């Protein structure tokens with residue numbers, strides 16, 4: 001169980017920004033943290049990890065990590081983190097990056113097997129692909145069997161298929177190690193798949209807090225189907241107008257009426273929904 005009262009003045013892009021968070025997280029929860037760029041997400045995780053000073057109170061499982069006069073050093077916090085720019089040790093091979101954290105060969109072997117890295121255990125870090133390095137970071141973060149796992153967009157640089165696989169791996173590690181996990185993500189499908197709870201941060205405050213269904217699903221009762229996407233272009237094909245909308249990594253083409261055309265602006269978010277037919281879903 002984590003209780004947080006965080007307060008820190010930040011320099012936002014529009015002047016001073018008060019990061020002001022009151023939060024209670026249950027043991028074993030998987031929390032996704034989302035929100036616009038500059039909202040304070042990374043700073044929140046860094047404060048929790050002990051990497052950033054602030055005027056905060058942090059209590060984890062009844063232990064004070066930060067109080068009025070006390071700050072628990074980062075090495076003594078039972079924490080694993082994968083930050084975007086938190087580098088592996090380039091002079092150590094894969095397995096030694098893990099053993100540096102804790103001399104537990106069995107656990108290192110177990111984690112490397114679980115993430116399909118065992119064959120690469122003697123390789124230099126610099127000879128690995130980005131996705132493989134991300135997986136080594138994740139294994140390293142879990143070597144201390146941390147109570148709390150902090151992930152700052154750990155998969156954002158990876159392509160779709162590796163991403164999906166690593167999502168599954170993170171989820172099984174989260175369950176297996178019974179960690180409480182907080183993951184920053186901008187990807188609704190990733191949050192929906194992984195998190196039990198979603199928080200949305202805006203200008204340093206939590207503006208939404210609920211289950212992933214409550215926060216992420218847009219379909220209202222009468223709609224059969226609903227997508228949110230970005231309107232890229234409207235093209236004329238013969239006498240009809242076709243809106244080109246990007247949804248995730250897919251392009252969708254939707255015929256629009258002259259009436260609808262009036263309210264649409266290129267570059268803006270749009271919702272595509274239908275009530276009139278029953279969509280069919282087949283595997284591809």
Ligand SMILES: Nc1ncnc2c1ncn2[C@@H]1O[C@H](COP(=O)(O)OP(=O)(O)OP(=O)(O)O)[C@@H](O)[C@H]1O
Nearest residue numbers: 009010011012013036037038039040041042043044
């Ligand atoms: N130590 C600091 N002192 C003052 N301001 C800071 C500090 N660290 C970050 N900031 C500023 O606070 C704001 C929030 O930064 P933060 O990195 O937490 O945002 P974020 O929500 O993670 O954004 P992104 O999604 O772009 O990574 C930014 O405007 C940043 O420049």
